[in-house]
Amino acid sequence: MQITDNEILHIAKLARLKLADNEIQSYKKNLQEIIDFTETINKIDTNNIGETIGVNENYNVFRKDEIKQESNKEELLANAPSQDEGMFRIPKVIN
DSSP: OOOOHHHHHHHHHHTTOOOOHHHHHHHHHHHHHHHHHHHHHHTSOOTTOOOOSSSSOOOOOOOOOOOOOOOOHHHHHHTOSSEETTEEOOOOOOO
């Protein structure tokens, strides 16, 4: 399929592009290369190729969900720049 100058101008109008005369040939060449590539892709026989969801057979590996006592409350609050009644105190963020 060959692209004409009129088709380029029509596409430019739809895209609300104002092309200069010297740009028409450049756009025409680029669009023609894209169409030629898609025609090449369309010729490939994919009848014996199965569906592919990913490039390999990996799947998500999750760690076992275990409850751990990492730190006590006093140790955690020791890192707080400010605390109040056993909780982190932060600056007001809403007026």
